[in-house]
Amino acid sequence: MTMRGRFPDEFLLRFARSASGLAAVEFALIAPIMILLFFGVVEGSGALSASRKTLLASNTLADLVAQETQILKADLDDLFIGMEDVIDPRDIDVTFRVLSVSFDTADGKVKVDWSYDSTGAAPYPAGSEYAGALDVALFDDTSSLVIAETEYVYASPVSQKIIGPVTFEKAASRWPRRTARVRYCVAAGSCV
Numbered sequence: 001m002t003m004r005g006r007f008p009d010e011f012l013l014r015f016a017r018s019a020s021g022l023a024a025v026e027f028a029l030i031a032p033i034m035i036l037l038f039f040g041v042v043e044g045s046g047a048l049s050a051s052r053k054t055l056l057a058s059n060t061l062a063d064l065v066a067q068e069t070q071i072l073k074a075d076l077d078d079l080f081i082g083m084e085d086v087i088d089p090r091d092i093d094v095t096f097r098v099l100s101v102s103f104d105t106a107d108g109k110v111k112v113d114w115s116y117d118s119t120g121a122a123p124y125p126a127g128s129e130y131a132g133a134l135d136v137a138l139f140d141d142t143s144s145l146v147i148a149e150t151e152y153v154y155a156s157p158v159s160q161k162i163i164g165p166v167t168f169e170k171a172a173s174r175w176p177r178r179t180a181r182v183r184y185c186v187a188a189g190s191c192v
Contacts, residue, residue, distance in 0.1 A: 043159050050087070050154040051168050057083040057096070058172040062148035065098055066174035070183040070191055073116065080118040083150070093153040093165075097123050100146055100182055101130045103139030110134050113144060114184040114192045126192065132171060144181040147173045 061083050065071055080096045087094055099115035115124040124130065130147075138145065148171065155165035176182045185191040 039158055043156060046156050047154060047159070047166060050152060050166075051170075053087045054150050054152045054168040055170040055172070057086045057094075057152075058148045058150040058170045060086060061096060061098060061150070062146050062172040062174040065148065065182060066146040066176050067178065068182055069176075069179040070185050071098075072185045072188065076116055077118075087150075087152055093155075095119065095151045097149040097151075098146065099124055099130070099149075100144050100176075100184065101134070102144040102181060103136055103141075105141060108136070110136065110139070113181060116184060134173065138173075142180045144176060145173045146176060146182055147171060 061079060064079060065076075068075075076098060079098075083096055084092060084094055095118050097115060097117040100113040101110050102113055103109075104111045110130045112124040112126055112128050112130050114126055115122050117123045132147065132149075134145070134147075150168075150170050152168045153165045154168060159166065183191040
């Protein structure tokens with residue numbers, strides 16, 4: 001009876017003092033956590049960088065358009081190509097929208113003057129109410145704003161397999177610098 005009573009105590013004591021294979025067991029327990037942390041840091045920094053670049057592209061696009069008195073369709077197409085390279089020089093899934101909005105004093109709403117996007121369409125009909133978040137205190141009777149919106153579908157090789165692509169949407173607005181309203185021209189002489 002005394003042998004049976006001592007066996008578990010001795011076994012546990014011997015097991016606690018044993019150092020053979022301890023490093024392998026510790027590694028087996030810690031390695032998956034460390035691998036997850038590594039990929040989490042890599043993916044997190046990549047996503048943060050993509051988000052920052054999306055905002056940078058929106059700010060740059062709004063600033064460049066706001067410096068003009070009128071902007072040609074061909075110039076916007078060139079700017080869209082340049083902004084793609086700002087975000088990522090590889091082939092990426094990104095959509096840019098540029099629009100001019102002004103305050104309609106008759107109904108107290110912000111209305112779209114013109115819009116154009118990187119697919120060649122007009123995402124917001126002229127005269128429609130702009131649904132984006134803008135403070136009407138930014139406007140007076142004659143002013144307008146240039147707004148650039150960027151939508152970037154970020155998909156890294158690792159995150160695409162685990163959570164799928166992540167969409168970043170950023171917008172930036174600027175007052176026109178050289179005129180009350182930047183005009184959009186399909187071609188020289190045919191401006192809105």
